[in-house]
Amino acid sequence: MDEASRSVSAGGPRLTAVSDLHVTSGENRAVVDALRPGHEDDWLIVAGDVVEDSALFARTMASLADRFRRVVWAPGNHELWTRPSDPSQRRGEERYRHLVETCRALGVDTPEDPYPVWQGPEGPVAVAPLFVLYDYSFHPPGATTVEEGLAIAHASGIVCTDEYLLHPDPYPSRQEWCRARLEYTAARLAAVPPDTRTVLVNHYPLVRQPTDILRYPEFAQWCGTVGTADWHTRFRAEAVVYGHLHIPRTTYHDGVRFEEVSLGYPREWRPRSTEYAPRVILPGPR
DSSP states (O other): OOHHHHOOOSSSOOEEEEBOOOTTSHHHHHHHHTOOOSSTTOEEEEOSOSOSOHHHHHHHHHHHHHHSSEEEEOOOTGGGBOOTTOSOOOOHHHHHHHHHHHHHHTTOBOTTSOOOEEEETTEEEEEEEOOOOOOSOSOOTTOSSHHHHHHHHHHHTOOOTHHHHBOOTTSSSHHHHHHHHHHHHHHHHHTSOTTOEEEEEOSSOSSSGGGGGOSSGGGGGGSOOGGGTTHHHHTTEEEEEEOSSSOOEEEEETTEEEEEOBOOOHHHHTTTOSOOOOEEEESOOO
């Protein structure tokens, strides 16, 4: 457990966050089953990659919604995969909308709902779950175009499974789906009252810098879009919550705190610690 997870406010409710739970793994399911709020009014942000299977996704989200006062979900790429073994063969936008309806039935907030407002000691903060995908614009070294970047990835053997399982239907490409989501989401964020701070929740980092430490830089092109590069300042973020990279840490960009809150796969989290707790986002560090 890291210092951010230990920084429990004295007796008050907290806005907490997790991501990349990957509960297909029995070890990860045990970790998630053990997650508990530190206060009866704690909220939980789930920043994507719960599980690929639609039925197990519903059971996991129902369990978390039973434990925490409010749960806010943003989708990861794994929820959007359509595996041949999944009884639900929904693809693309249809799959996403089904997940949204699953969450709504459980009382879980989604990127399609009004942004819930966290009433903390420092004033109201709109918690905004985002779904904007990626558009391959985080080019790997040696590339200046999408085509060059993908060619480098395929030549090196570092290719995200999304290329085979994440379908953009009815959009012609993931880039087009991303473009539509960027336009839609920016308009929604612009409608947040200008005197209200935000916590922006996205599966992918909103800026390129967190991907600079990836072991395989070719993978960065599946990790976000330059279209969100100024959102943390433009939309008054108190903090940005993300996952996907499986490198939990705290960084600052333009003075804004970015929290990568992933659990990851057992082979990744075992060397770090046998403990995993939701990261405390608000109240923030003093």
